[in-house]
Structure formats: C-alpha cells, structure tokens
Amino acid sequence: MEKLQNYIAGQLMDPVGQDWIDNYQPATGKVYSLIPDSDERDVALAVEAAQKAFPSWSVTSVGERSRLLLRLSQLIEQNLERLAQAESKDNGKPVSLARNVDIPRASSNFHFYATAIEQFASEAHIMEDKAINYTLRKPVGIAGCISPWNLPLYLFSWKIAPALAAGNCVVAKPSEITPMTAFLLSELCIEAGFPPGVLNIVHGYGPKVGQAIVEHPEIPLISFTGGTSTGEHIARTAAPMFKKLSLELGGKNPNLIFADCDFDKMIATTVRSSFANQGQICLCGSRIYVERPIYEKFKNAFVEKVKRMVPGDPSLATTRQGALVSKAHLEKVISYIQLAQEEGGTVLAGGQQVTLEGPLSEGYYLQPTVLEGLGPHCRTNQEEIFGPVVTIAPFDTEEEAVTHANNTPYGLASIVWTENLSRAHRVANQLHAGITWINCWLLRDLRTPFGGVKQSGVGREGGFEALQFFTEPQNVCIQL
Ligand code: NDP
Numbered sequence: 001m002e003k004l005q006n007y008i009a010g011q012l013m014d015p016v017g018q019d020w021i022d023n024y025q026p027a028t029g030k031v032y033s034l035i036p037d038s039d040e041r042d043v044a045l046a047v048e049a050a051q052k053a054f055p056s057w058s059v060t061s062v063g064e065r066s067r068l069l070l071r072l073s074q075l076i077e078q079n080l081e082r083l084a085q086a087e088s089k090d091n092g093k094p095v096s097l098a099r100n101v102d103i104p105r106a107s108s109n110f111h112f113y114a115t116a117i118e119q120f121a122s123e124a125h126i127m128e129d130k131a132i133n134y135t136l137r138k139p140v141g142i143a144g145c146i147s148p149w150n151l152p153l154y155l156f157s158w159k160i161a162p163a164l165a166a167g168n169c170v171v172a173k174p175s176e177i178t179p180m181t182a183f184l185l186s187e188l189c190i191e192a193g194f195p196p197g198v199l200n201i202v203h204g205y206g207p208k209v210g211q212a213i214v215e216h217p218e219i220p221l222i223s224f225t226g227g228t229s230t231g232e233h234i235a236r237t238a239a240p241m242f243k244k245l246s247l248e249l250g251g252k253n254p255n256l257i258f259a260d261c262d263f264d265k266m267i268a269t270t271v272r273s274s275f276a277n278q279g280q281i282c283l284c285g286s287r288i289y290v291e292r293p294i295y296e297k298f299k300n301a302f303v304e305k306v307k308r309m310v311p312g313d314p315s316l317a318t319t320r321q322g323a324l325v326s327k328a329h330l331e332k333v334i335s336y337i338q339l340a341q342e343e344g345g346t347v348l349a350g351g352q353q354v355t356l357e358g359p360l361s362e363g364y365y366l367q368p369t370v371l372e373g374l375g376p377h378c379r380t381n382q383e384e385i386f387g388p389v390v391t392i393a394p395f396d397t398e399e400e401a402v403t404h405a406n407n408t409p410y411g412l413a414s415i416v417w418t419e420n421l422s423r424a425h426r427v428a429n430q431l432h433a434g435i436t437w438i439n440c441w442l443l444r445d446l447r448t449p450f451g452g453v454k455q456s457g458v459g460r461e462g463g464f465e466a467l468q469f470f471t472e473p474q475n476v477c478i479q480l
Pocket residue numbers: 146147148149150155173174175176177204205206207209210211212214225226227228230231233234248249250251281282384386412451452456457
C-alpha cells in the first residue's frame with residue numbers, strides 16, 4: 001500500500017515515530033494509502049529546517065521568489081489531470097469539479113501571488129518639512145498554515161503561496177482526511193527546485209500536528225481555515241503567545257431570492273450554490289429564503305431538479321454528485337436530517353443514504369436534500385451542516401429577508417437574486433457577511449478580500465490583504 005511521506009528540509013521522509021494513519025477512499029469506503037501519523041518531533045524538525053532556510057529565503061530577491069512560484073504554478077498545470085484524479089479519489093468529489101475548479105485554482109493561487117508580490121508596495125508619509133516616514137514590510141518568519149479537507153489543494157495553496165511570496169518559510173499541515181495532493185505538491189516543489197526548508201509539509205492529526213504547530217514558540221504566525229470550534233481552540237492557544245492569527249471559519253450562508261430575479265439563471269445557479277462538492281464548500285448557500293409570490297414556482301422547479309441529481313462514481317466525467325468526505329461526516333449530516341424532522345421540517349427531496357453497486361457499495365453517498373417548514377431559529381437553520389442539505393422558506397418583505405439572513409452567529413458569504421439595482425445595493429449593504437454575491441455565486445477575483453465576520457472568522461485572505469498579513473510593518477521616521 002502506498003505510504004505518503006512528510007516533506008521536511010527538502011526531503012521526503014517517514015515520521016519519526018514510524019506510525020501511520022489509514023487513508024480512506026470515500027467512493028469505496030476502503031483504505032487505499034497510509035499517511036504519516038506525525039507528532040511534535042516531526043514539527044520540531046520542520047521548524048528547524050525552516051529556521052535554517054529563513055535567513056536566505058527572506059532576502060532572496062522578489063524576482064527569484066516569483067520565478068519559483070511561477071514554476072510551481074506551471075508544474076501544477078502540467079500535472080492537472082493526475083492531481084485532479086488524486087483529489088477526486090482522496091476527497092470523493094466529482095473528478096470534473098477537481099479538473100475545472102480545485103486544481104486550476106490551486107495553480108492560479110501560485111501564479112497570482114508570484115505576480116502580486118512584484119506589485120506589492122509599502123507606504124510613505126511626509127510630515128511637511130519635518131520628517132519622512134516610510135514603512136518597511138518584512139516577512140514575519142515561520143508561518144504555520146493549517147487547512148481543511150473540502151478543497152484540499154486549493155485552500156492549502158491559498159495560504160502557502162502568499163506566505164512564501166512574502167519571504168516567509170512555512171510549516172504546513174493539510175487535513176489528515178485529504179492529504180494526497182499536498183503530498184504530490186511536495187514532489188512538485190522538489191522538481192521546481194525550491195530551496196530545502198522553505199516549505200515543509202507535516203501530515204497527521206489536528207490535535208497532534210496542528211496543535212504542535214500552533215504551540216510552537218518559533219512560529220509567530222498562524223493561518224488557519226477550518227471549523228469555528230477548532231478556530232476558537234487555536235485562538236485560545238495562540239493568543240497568550242501573541243501570535244499573528246488569521247482564522248477562516250464556518251458559515252451558514254443565506255441565499256435571498258426576490259420575485260424580480262432572472263428565474264432561470266437563479267435556479268441553475270442555486271442548484272450549484274446548494275450542492276456543489278456535495279454542499280461541502282464553506283460558501284454554499286444553505287438557507288434559501290424566497291419572496292412569497294414566486295415561492296411555489298421556485299419550490300417546484302428546484303425540487304424537480306434536485307430529485308434528478310443522483311450521486312455516482314466520482315471518477316466518472318459525467319458525475320455531478322460524488323461521495324461525502326468520510327463516514328463520520330456522512331453520519332453527522334444524516335443526524336442533521338433527522339434533527340430537522342424532529343424540529344418539524346419536511347423532506348421535499350432526498351434525505352436518504354445511497355448504496356451504489358459493486359466496489360462502491362461501502363462509499364459515503366447521500367441524496368441532495370431539501371427541507372421545508374423550519375423556522376429561522378431552529379438548530380437546523382442555525383448550525384453549520386456542511387453537507388448536501390438546504391432549507392427553503394418564504395419571506396414577505398425585504399426587511400424580513402435581511403433579518404433572516406443576519407440571524408445566525410455566522411457571517412461568511414451571502415447570495416442575493418434581484419434585477420432591481422437599488423435593492424441589490426441596499427440589501428448588500430445591510431448583510432452581515434464578508435462576501436456578497438449578487439446574481440451569481442463563487443465568482444472569484446483573487447484580488448478581492450476573502451473572509452468572514454462574526455464566528456466565520458478573523459482577518460481576510462486574498463489580494464494584498466494576505467501579503468499584509470504575512471508581513472510585519474515597521475515604520476522608519478527620518479527627521480529632515
Ligand atoms: P476542522 O476544524 O476539523 O479542521 C481544519 C484543520 O485543522 C485540519 O487540518 C485539522 O486536522 C486541523 N486541526 C484540528 N484540530 C486542531 C488543533 N487542535 N490544532 C490545530 N489544528 C487542528 O475543519 P474541517 O477539516 O472539518 O473543515 C470543515 C470546516 O472548514 C467547515 O466548518 C467549513 O466551513 C470550514 N471552512 C471554512 C472556509 C473559509 O474560508 N472560511 C473554507 C473551507 C472550509 P485534522 O483534519 O487532522 O482534524
């Protein structure tokens with residue numbers, strides 16, 4: 001069975017403890033590879049390697065850093081098919097999604113930050129004839145980057161690329177549930193000629209490897225994407241050590257549909273924004289509120305489309321719904337469907353686990369599920385489910401729609417459908433969310449700020465925001 005390895009000091013190596021974790025294929029429910037069950041000793045080696053590399057990497061010219069990141073971006077592109085198949089196998093997502101979204105966007109992340117660092121400038125402040133201030137932007141040192149399983153390479157690269165571009169060295173941990181493309185990335189870094197120790201990837205469990213990264217005194221900065229409760233735990237550990245923290249956390253995103261929307265475009269996009277990646281995208285709209293005059297029309301059209309979405313073998317090009325990422329996650333999502341019914345909800349579509357035939361019979365498949373009849377305050381409408389489950393409900397006024405939208409502890413993304421320009425601006429301005437899409441979804445310009453408010457996170461990724469986070473400003477004041 002294939003054994004993945006850590007990438008430390010430019011080498012692929014086994015974990016110090018020689019312990020391994022079973023890596024399951026969600027489509028079959030079978031173990032298909034082993035990953036290092038690393039611990040604080042492996043993290044210590046990675047930090048040591050990063051410390052050795054930092055003095056030279058931090059003064060490597062911007063041009064050279066940019067060249068290496070561009071090379072990595074090209075290698076991802078050249079290996080797109082291999083990476084897409086690996087991502088699909090490891091995560092359960094349809095290979096078409098990995099091919100069209102995950103892997104191209106991972107390549108774009110490196111390309112974007114390779115060029116963004118060449119445009120990144122700092123400020124100068126002139127005090128008339130008294131003084132000139134200028135701000136130096138220095139790399140912070142060793143960045144700890146921890147990422148989740150839903151968009152494995154895509155979110156991993158979204159952190160690593162700006163951290164490296166800004167001159168930091170990195171100790172990174174992918175989710176132990178989806179380690180494969182991070183492992184393949186380490187091979188590509190070797191091929192690209194990255195200096196040893198600049199990027200280190202340590203595989204293993206969050207409470208062991210992730211915790212060791214967050215606690216390590218020589219790692220002054222943590223960039224984390226994952227669940228809100230893990231984020232809370234990380235903040236509690238890192239704050240007394242005065243670490244710089246970026247937290248991209250969970251969501252419970254509203255999708256507000258007004259009667260004046262472009263109905264066909266809205267329906268097609270709402271199916272995607274509800275169920276893409278089996279609903280396991282932090283930006284999926286899971287609470288759908290529809291203006292009453294079109295509620296029945298929406299319900300009929302939406303339910304009919306969702307009923308036609310049948311989960312299938314993720315490796316087939318035609319599959320649009322794959323497997324959920326793990327057995328534990330499948331069970332969690334099913335428990336929420338049960339809870340929804342206990343709370344008075346009606347299942348309009350889906351709701352059942354699916355058993356496929358032959359080698360896929362033990363895979364983690366679930367029908368896309370639409371629920372109706374639930375109030376805005378129930379747990380189903382308040383807690384993040386992170387699976388192929390949405391609720392639908394009517395609303396009567398714009399004010400009511402905005403109130404429902406803002407009525408959760410989360411504030412990551414929001415979606416609004418209306419052809420009324422004034423309403424679009426007015427509603428967007430009132431939503432408590434880091435991101436609002438009007439008449440679209442998942443349209444991403446990498447220059448824009450990305451992140452959430454309330455319990456969806458602290459700080460922003462994207463564009464120069466990430467480069468600011470991964471650098472420390474120092475003001476220099478010269479008296480004239
Ligand atoms: P988790 O919070 O469980 O895990 C995220 C990462 O943190 C994993 O690598 C995990 O390792 C690690 N980890 C777990 N415990 C610790 C710890 N004590 N110290 C350090 N690291 C730790 O999230 P999931 O992987 O389940 O991802 C799903 C969540 O991510 C959802 O809530 C989703 O909304 C959120 N998310 C947010 C995004 C955003 O941009 N705001 C984007 C995508 C997802 P391990 O896998 O071994 O547990």
